[in-house]
Amino acid sequence: MIAWRPFVHEGTNYDLSHLHPFVHTFEQAAQAGKPARVYPVQVIFSLHCFTRGADGIEDPKGPLGYADSRETRVFDFGRYAQSQQLPEIVRALPTSPCFHTDHGNFFTVRLLNAATGQEDTYEVYFTASRSSSKAVPLNLFVQSAYVRDRLHTNRPSRKKIGFFVILHNTLNGRPIKAPK
Secondary structure (H helix, E strand, O other), X not given: OOOOOOEEEOOEEEOOHHHOOXXXXXXXXXXXXXXXXEEEEEEEEOHHHOEEOOOOOOXXXXXXXXXXXXXXXXXXXXXXXXXXXXXXXXXXXXXXXXXXXXXXXXXXXXXXXXOOOOEEEEEEEEEEEEOOOXXXXXXXXXXEEXXXXXXXXXXXXXXXEOHHHHXXXXXXXXXXXXXX
């Protein structure tokens, strides 16, 4: 699993241990004649949660470069600060609105209070998949998380889906169809 190494810049250490993988058990209460269900899930975070693509001027291999085994991107101090909330946001997914993206993944939106006192729209994109472990049969991969701004203008359509529908269908190998 991915254990992110700290990012060091100009003598400051940016700890990324809050984005190390963890197992969380989501519990769905019994309802309408259906039994309660328990979903152990391995939560994994992408480096897109605290980095961004180079803007064409920056060199991603320069002093702000951060790489995993697949790519090198630019460490983003804003995304890093916002990422501190990601474990809490993931644990709250059962009570958060989730949406289809029409691209095989999902997202949720959280409003963050920026230093200016205004609310920023923080979008968290994720996928769910079956794992090879019987003890922890599901993976939740947080692909990216960022504040919606002028640089991020493509807004996915908002087609709601329940988080437990995502987990149940993924666990049972059922397709998850976007509503029309």
